[in-house]
Amino acid sequence: MAARSAATNIAKQGSRTLATAANAAKPPTAVVMMNMGGPSTVPETGDFLSRLFHDGDLIPLPFQSTIAPLIAKRRTPKIEKQYEAIGGGSPILRWTRVQGEGMARLLDELSPETAPHKAYVAFRYANPLTETCLEEMKRDGVKRAIAFTQYPQYSCSTTGSSLNEMWKQSVDLGKGKGQEGQDEIQWSVIDRWGVHEGFVDAVARNIEASLQTYPPEVRDSVVLLFSAHSLPMSVVNRGDPYPSEVGASVSAIMARLGNRNPYRLVWQSQVGPSAWLGPQTSDAIKGLAKKGHNDMLLVPVAFTSDHIETLFELDLEYLEEAKELGLTGVKRVESLNDSPYFIRALADIAAAHIKSGKTVSAQLGLRCPGCTNEKCGKQKAWFKSFADKAQQQVSA
Ligand SMILES: C=CC1=C(C)c2cc3[nH]c(cc4nc(cc5[nH]c(cc1n2)c(C)c5CCC(=O)O)C(CCC(=O)O)=C4C)c(C)c3C=C
Ligand code: FES
Numbered sequence: 380m381a382a383r384s385a386a387t388n389i390a391k392q393g394s395r396t397l398a399t400a401a402n403a404a405k406p407p408t409a410v411v412m413m414n415m416g417g418p419s420t421v422p423e424t425g426d427f428l429s430r431l432f433h434d435g436d437l438i439p440l441p442f443q444s445t446i447a448p449l450i451a452k453r454r455t456p457k458i459e460k461q462y463e464a465i466g467g468g469s470p471i472l473r474w475t476r477v478q479g480e481g482m483a484r485l486l487d488e489l490s491p492e493t494a495p496h497k498a499y500v501a502f503r504y505a506n507p508l509t510e511t512c513l514e515e516m517k518r519d520g521v522k523r524a525i526a527f528t529q530y531p532q533y534s535c536s537t538t539g540s541s542l543n544e545m546w547k548q549s550v551d552l553g554k555g556k557g558q559e560g561q562d563e564i565q566w567s568v569i570d571r572w573g574v575h576e577g578f579v580d581a582v583a584r585n586i587e588a589s590l591q592t593y594p595p596e597v598r599d600s601v602v603l604l605f606s607a608h609s610l611p612m613s614v615v616n617r618g619d620p621y622p623s624e625v626g627a628s629v630s631a632i633m634a635r636l637g638n639r640n641p642y643r644l645v646w647q648s649q650v651g652p653s654a655w656l657g658p659q660t661s662d663a664i665k666g667l668a669k670k671g672h673n674d675m676l677l678v679p680v681a682f683t684s685d686h687i688e689t690l691f692e693l694d695l696e697y698l699e700e701a702k703e704l705g706l707t708g709v710k711r712v713e714s715l716n717d718s719p720y721f722i723r724a725l726a727d728i729a730a731a732h733i734k735s736g737k738t739v740s741a742q743l744g745l746r747c748p749g750c751t752n753e754k755c756g757k758q759k760a761w762f763k764s765f766a767d768k769a770q771q772q773v774s775a
């Protein structure tokens with residue numbers, strides 16, 4: 380607790396730092412927080428689902444533009460009820476703003492040369508959408524921007540889709556004005572950070588806090604069930620990097636915890652009838668219960684704020700199911716939300732990225748072996764073109 384308030388003070392000190400007169404005149408360095416978003420209010424659920432089912436990078440459908448609105452419409456009442464049950468909407472925008480503003484304040488201290496920094500939000504399926512974010516950046520006169528994925532581990536269906544959208548909207552915006560979008564803003568990308576020590580530490584601290592709520596005699600035998608959103612097997616077999624990156628996060632978190640507890644990585648939230656990566660979280664709880672385990676701690680590991688999958692699926696569905704099975708020791712670890720350790724980690728990741736001078740990671744350049752999506756190739760070439768441009772400027 381004391382350590383948590385010490386870290387909060389670090390964040391507050393950062394916020395008290397005044398921008399210099401020189402910085403005030405400079406356009407900000409944009410740090411664009413990219414994520415899927417969620418409906419902030421229940422009536423926005425239909426539009427959120429409609430955009431989601433229209434996204435061929437996430438769910439490729441035959442006759443997508445005809446079928447997507449039909450599926451979204453059919454699914455809306457069920458999902459609206461879930462958002463009602465968690466308090467009337469998704470908290471993701473609120474948490475992303477808290478995280479982004481805290482990060483930008485710390486970044487002004489960690490990287491004064493590129494200050495002032497401003498956090499922008501670009502959601503894939505909810506407001507503020509990518510195009511709204513780009514318009515705001517344009518109004519602010521932004522010349523340098525970092526596309527900072529808020530998914531710790533890379534999947535082509537999540538971060539890949541957001542980057543494809545950023546490429547498409549930037550080029551469209553540029554074309555509309557009679558010039559190429561990429562000439563206006565110098566972009567670079569933070570595409571994954573699932574084993575960053577600050578992120579690993581922030582998750583580990585939340586696990587330690589939950590373990591403290593168990594009696595000391597059972598604490599070391601609590602089974603840690605790391606739970607991540609599943610992927611269709613078609614995406615896994617295409618060569619998507621997400622399953623191995625989630626596994627790497629889990630290993631790093633377990634090492635940080637001293638490997639004291641037994642654990643498994645399990646997968647949740649599959650949608651539709653096709654084959655998905657397992658074991659499913661709810662089956663794992665039931666299977667371990669049958670083997671005599673009562674104490675299990677669910678750890679959301681692939682999403683950094685609360686959403687329906689933590690607040691509805693884990694808390695209301697699985698924890699209730701566990702109670703019905705007679706289990707008394709099944710709990711969930713808090714999401715990172717406003718953790719000062721996590722906000723500090725975001726600032727450290729961004730500062731290290733800026734200092735590295737790198738535009739894109741080596742890994743971003745490699746398409747999945749089974750990829751047939753032309754947008755992926757164009758997006759990767761577009762972001763890499765900023766590296767080539769920076770190189771030309773150095774050698775000129
Ligand atoms: C890292 C997280 C996520 C991955 C990977 C992911 C892949 C993925 N998702 C779908 C289909 C749906 N996902 C839906 C909601 C949803 N997905 C994530 C995260 C990941 N998805 C979150 C956090 C949410 C919920 C948002 C919230 O506010 O809580 C939905 C909509 C809800 C529903 O209809 O059930 C769908 C559909 C696919 C097909 C996929 C991989 C290809
Ligand atoms: S699907 Fe992975 S690069 Fe296209």
Ligand SMILES: [Fe+2]
Nearest residue numbers: 608609648650
């Ligand atoms: Fe999903």
